[in-house]
Amino acid sequence: MAAPAKRARTGGGPPLPAPCGVPRVAGAPLTLPDPGRGHATCFSPLAAGPSGGEPDGDAVAGFLRWCARVGLELSPKVAVSRQGTVAGYGMVARESVRPGELLFAVPRSALLSPATCSIGGLLERERGALQSLSGWVPLLLALLHELQAPASPWSPYFALWPELGCLEHPMFWPEDERLRLLKGTGVPEAVEKDLVNIRSEYYSIVLPFMEAHSDLFSPTVRSLELYRQLVAIVMAYSFQEPLEEEDDEKEPNSPLMVPAADILNHTANHNANLEYSADYLRMVAIQPIPKGHEIFNTYGQMANWQLIHMYGFAEPYPDNTDDTADIQMVTVRDAALQGTKDEAERLLLCERWDFLCKLEMVGEEGAFVIGREEVLTEEELATTLKVLCMPAEEFREYKNQAGQGEEEREEDSLTLTNIPKLQVSWRRLLRDSVLLTLETYATDLQTEQDLLSNKEVYAKLSWREQQALQVRYGQKMILHRLLELTS
Template sequence: MATRAKRRRVARPVGCGGDHGLVPDPGPDPVAGFLSWCGRVGLELSPKVAVSRRGTVAGYGMLAREGVQAGELLLAVPRAALLSQHTCSIGGLLARERGALQSPSGWVPLLLALLHELQAPASRWSPYFALWPELGRLEHPMFWPEGERRRLLQGTGVPEAVEKDLANIRSEFHSVVLPFMEAHPDLFSPRVRSLELYQQLVAVVMAYSFQEPLEEEDDDKEPNPPLMVPAADILNHVADHNAHLEYSPDCLRMVATQPIPKGHEIFNTYGQMANWQLMHMYGFVEPYPDNTNDTADIQMVTVREAAFRGAKGDAERLQLRERWDYLCKLEMVGEEGAFVIGREEVLTEEELTTTLKVLCMSAEEFRELEEQDGWADEGEEDSLTITDIPRLRESWRRLLRDSVLLTLQAYATDLKAEQDVLSNEEAYSKLSWREQAALQVRYGQKMILHQLLELTG
């Protein structure tokens, strides 16, 4: 069954061109126009690579014309060719008004730059925009009908993340973006003062922008703002990628990280992304079991609920409330937090270990913990890699198992039903793209959770 699922592609279905009459007509060959533009702006593409719609997992991608060796330069984008709040034609205004454009996302200046450049008849980035996906056909779940989103992605964490996004987008647009555009009507035509368009551009920035990492000594600073990197954003993502982006003072360089045979697609990495994150932020998934970065979440409040259900009487429940409050003070848990479980390791090892330890303590152990204001390191028992789980204390394993069972109840279907569909080629092929993608998200999470059930049983 797993090998059958592995062959299936569920990358996002996107077109080219645009909506709202904003993205310029790509003409008969948008790739040729883009490559000509690259030459004019000094964007260097290796002769060993080609931009193509054929032979790629989704939309445009980049293929190897001939064999590429690890370490070879695939493309180099001069910083002047980047599209950002600093390089756009209204960069000076955005810099002067930066105080009024602050928002929790930090994306408003770039989004305003895109809104302006898309409607500017002589924008220097017009050939770049011609390779953008069609804005009206973006497949992020934020564009799905709410009922369909909840039906297909219930239990995965995606609907909740989307609802937060939509609320933040509406708030940001009406409180910051629209007032700024209305204050500068000569720069923003009425057709771009649209919440619908703004939401589409948020999705584009979410899926295609890059964020330059901070230097190690600057870790306390605010993150760098996002920027658009022409050519680099053509590369699709897989967990087992063969290229990555490097930053230097003069340019951004995409470099091969392993040999790439002739005719193979060149893949970047968007980070260690679980399938639910890929679905939420990028509008595609990797079919099981390709995404080695896949994870499943156990909500922190679910562990609390499992502990309360196992309590014997009011006295034990009162003790559990005290312990939960203690964990909150340690900042190990929170009402909206989650414990993240990967295929091979627990990514929130310290938080989950501490939570299981405190909630499963005897009353005497907890009193001693409070009096000592912490505990000494007990060595192996605090380790919570996947292979260590069967060696945990029985009370810890029981609470973890009960939490997994509660988590599985949040899904609308069980693992067996999804295995039946995945093992039936005809049934799977009859599903819509959204149904296939959502199935892959759910299935990957449930496989991790069922692995936990086996290890805690």
């Protein structure tokens, strides 16, 4: 997957861009969670539910028969199984696999998309009326129709889906629990935007369409709650085919459901990769996979806040090498305002901020993204620190030149290793911004470390508490390293 440019967070927009690869992170639950963890009972909005009530063995056998019918070729070296996987259904090596070996090939005719579903013609004719911020409406309508169709050709594929109503995305957590566990991580705000967008999309586009075609959509699927569940499925299980390099300016491709590929669990240190061609999507080994080991895919660089937001799971520290921490752009502005002595200085600082907004370096809902090894928004943060910290006369000159034509000086570089070499005023402002960011969390780093270091106490935490703790701890470790670098 091609990650968004520098992974800057800007807020707003659709629920979330559809993932381009494997659908869930290692450990994300695929079946009814352990009742001992205190999860709510699952509901089934359809007569039999997507899993159809089949025993595990029957579901896998039915899926494998379906694969043979549609030409989905599975290597004899792999097996679909619950045994030997980190969570739910996964794929395990029956025999040792070498790098470059084909694990399975999915013909494009077996993909579930608006074009391949049984109402594809209608969805194409009504494409203009189904446009939305997310771009997911046609696929979601395809899923709503196929799920209720007794003879849907994708029924054996749906049998391996998680039980609707048991998804662990934070959008299904009670609001007070979401805020209590994830305050400061950015996830509660992202979820609130999702819920607003989902509701708007459902009532303005999806429900009117289903009511206008009531012969194709039974009353059982005309439900906002079911629609939310399917948004979560698309968020976690769909794939988005990458654009060609020459098409980078085009709109992203619509999401697709890719049977077999969405069975694989995810980890940052993956051993397989999905390749696209004109006729097939192929999963290929990229590392040696010993017999009995699980096969993992990935869909790119995902911080733990993204993993829990999209899948309800986070990788334990320090496994997620792609983890990040955010410093809200307005937090840097607030930190700078703290240092102003009078109204004149405040007005000048606001003028500087407005100038940065015009340069599109900052925004009211944006964030600077700090990784474990690099600053992913280096240009934006460097320019912001420079403009907010430069002497007034220098700012006037810089503004008149519109910030153009000036070469970046080496001492202004914002790689993590160069932060200690930055100007004192830059380091002070960055440090103050980190301290303000740490205040947004409900607990401090020491509290998190105590929970993680006490295995007995950690084991008593609920699933959600454990995952949220990993998100908070990973972010705070990054922020505390920044504190050390700015000292």
